[in-house]
Each structure stands twice: as C-alpha cells, then as structure tokens.
Amino acid sequence: MAENSLRVHPKGYARIDSLGKTYAPEGKTVRALDGFSLEIEGGSFAAVVGKSGCGKTTLLKCVAGLEQPDRGKVIFRGGKIGIMFQDPRLFPWLTVKGNLALALPGKEKKSPLLDETLALVGLEGWGGAWPRQLSGGMAQRASLARCLCRKPDLLLLDEPLSALDSFTRTHLRKELEKIWRRLGLTVVLVTHDIEEAVYLGDRVILMDRGKVNREFNVPLRRPRDFRDGSFQKICAAIDSAAGNLP
Numbered sequence: 001m002a003e004n005s006l007r008v009h010p011k012g013y014a015r016i017d018s019l020g021k022t023y024a025p026e027g028k029t030v031r032a033l034d035g036f037s038l039e040i041e042g043g044s045f046a047a048v049v050g051k052s053g054c055g056k057t058t059l060l061k062c063v064a065g066l067e068q069p070d071r072g073k074v075i076f077r078g079g080k081i082g083i084m085f086q087d088p089r090l091f092p093w094l095t096v097k098g099n100l101a102l103a104l105p106g107k108e109k110k111s112p113l114l115d116e117t118l119a120l121v122g123l124e125g126w127g128g129a130w131p132r133q134l135s136g137g138m139a140q141r142a143s144l145a146r147c148l149c150r151k152p153d154l155l156l157l158d159e160p161l162s163a164l165d166s167f168t169r170t171h172l173r174k175e176l177e178k179i180w181r182r183l184g185l186t187v188v189l190v191t192h193d194i195e196e197a198v199y200l201g202d203r204v205i206l207m208d209r210g211k212v213n214r215e216f217n218v219p220l221r222r223p224r225d226f227r228d229g230s231f232q233k234i235c236a237a238i239d240s241a242a243g244n245l246p
C-alpha cells in the first residue's frame with residue numbers, strides 16, 4: 001500500500017493484511033494465524049472473541065511487533081503501539097511510579113505525566129506503593145497506566161479484565177470505556193467474554209482457527225445496558241455463531 005493512502009487515515013488506523021504465523025515446537029507445526037485480515041479505523045474499539053487457542057494472543061503480538069509473522073503485513077498509521085496482558089507484569093522491586101517511569105525515556109521520567117496517568121486510571125496517590133500492596137484490580141490499573149503513559153495511538157489489550165472478580169471487572173470495563181473516549185484511543189481488545197465484547201466494542205470480531213470468521217456491528221448507544229433487549233440479542237447472535245464453529 002502506498003504511503004500516500006495512509007495519510008488520509010487518522011492516527012491509530014491499522015490494516016492487518018493476511019497474517020500467517022506457524023509455530024513449530026518439537027517438529028509439530030501449529031498454525032496460529034492463517035490469513036487474518038482486519039481494517040481498524042482510528043479511534044475505534046474492536047473486540048476480538050474466539051475459542052482458546054484460536055490465535056488471539058499471537059495476533060496481538062504480531063501487531064505489536066513482539067512476534068514476526070511468516071506472511072502478511074501490518075500497516076499502521078501512528079507513533080506507538082501499547083500492549084497489555086492478562087496479568088499485570090509489574091516489576092516487584094519498583095514502586096508503581098517506578099514501573100511507569102521504566103516505560104518512558106529519560107527526560108519524561110519525572111514529568112507530571114506520571115501522576116496525571118495514575119489519576120486517569122484511578123490510582124491517584126498510589127505512585128509510591130509497591131506492587132504487592134495493590135489488589136488485582138489496582139495492579140491492572142497500574143499496568144494500564146504504564147501502557148498509557150507512553151501515549152500509544154493503538155492500544156492492544158489481551159484479556160486485561162479476565163483475572164478479576166466480577167465487581168471489579170464491571171467497574172473497570174466502564175473506566176476503560178471512559179479512558180478510551182477521553183484519550184481518543186484506538187483499541188483492540190481480546191476477551192473470552194461475549195458480554196464484555198458487546199459492552200465495549202464498536203464491532204465484535206469472531207475469530208476461528210487463525211482468521212476472522214465473522215464480524216458483528218454493535219450499533220448501540222453508550223454507555224450500554226446489559227439488560228437491554230437489543231444488547232442481549234447481539235450477544236445471543238455471537239454466542240450462536242461461536243457455538244456453530246467446529
């Protein structure tokens with residue numbers, strides 16, 4: 001694709017083009033990605049659902065550049081890509097702020113940006129705490145802050161809420177939506193939870209065996225209501241499509 005055509009897209013735009021990735025541990029080959037293609041508009045929120053092992057984490061790693069695909073390419077309009085995993089992965093020997101600072105180049109380490117980002121995720125005043133003093137939800141907030149302080153244009157989230165209890169998960173889901181809107185981020189969220197996908201996504205992408213099986217638009221006003229008939233209808237459609245996969 002020509003550079004010129006990229007310029008018309010706002011920051012955060014990405015085009016994932018026929019990605020293929022095969023792992024070959026001990027001689028047996030596993031095709032984790034098998035022609036995955038998706039176009040992501042800047043500022044949008046895409047939610048990816050699919051069975052365990054269908055290639056979701058591999059997809060995010062390839063988009064983030066942590067894994068090299070065997071074929072296909074990712075075209076990205078913007079500066080940085082941030083990725084966050086299911087577990088917070090904070091360094092236990094650094095404070096919360098120390099963990100954030102590590103993600104930044106030298107001159108920004110002491111900027112007000114760190115405090116601002118902590119406030120944004122609801123961890124105001126917790127910069128001096130040690131990771132072991134945080135609850136699971138707080139640790140995920142810290143992990144999100146570490147991603148956000150680098151000011152990514154595209155944020156890749158790999159089941160960031162799955163390990164949390166349902167109260168914390170419901171709360172952080174709302175927070176995540178607010179942060180996405182406030183910062184004008186582009187987000188790709190991987191989740192096992194269809195309701196979470198429909199709550200957050202502009203679209204829900206059902207993935208199967210390394211590629212897109214189906215896309216579902218979610219044309220509902222935000223913030224969304226789980227008890228809404230139209231909300232439940234979309235969930236049921238995705239659930240049924242997922243259930244019909246081999």
Ligand SMILES: Nc1ncnc2c1ncn2[C@@H]1O[C@H](COP(=O)(O)OP(=O)(O)OP(=O)(O)O)[C@@H](O)[C@H]1O
Binds near residue numbers: 024030056
């Ligand atoms: N580093 C690796 N070496 C070998 N095989 C791998 C590696 N990473 C992933 N795989 C295999 O690739 C396939 C896709 O894995 P991936 O982690 O992307 O799935 P996933 O959709 O994220 O699953 P889950 O929902 O359980 O997190 C699986 O069969 C997995 O065993």
Ligand SMILES: [Mg+2]
Binds near residue numbers: 057058158
């Ligand atoms: Mg995974």
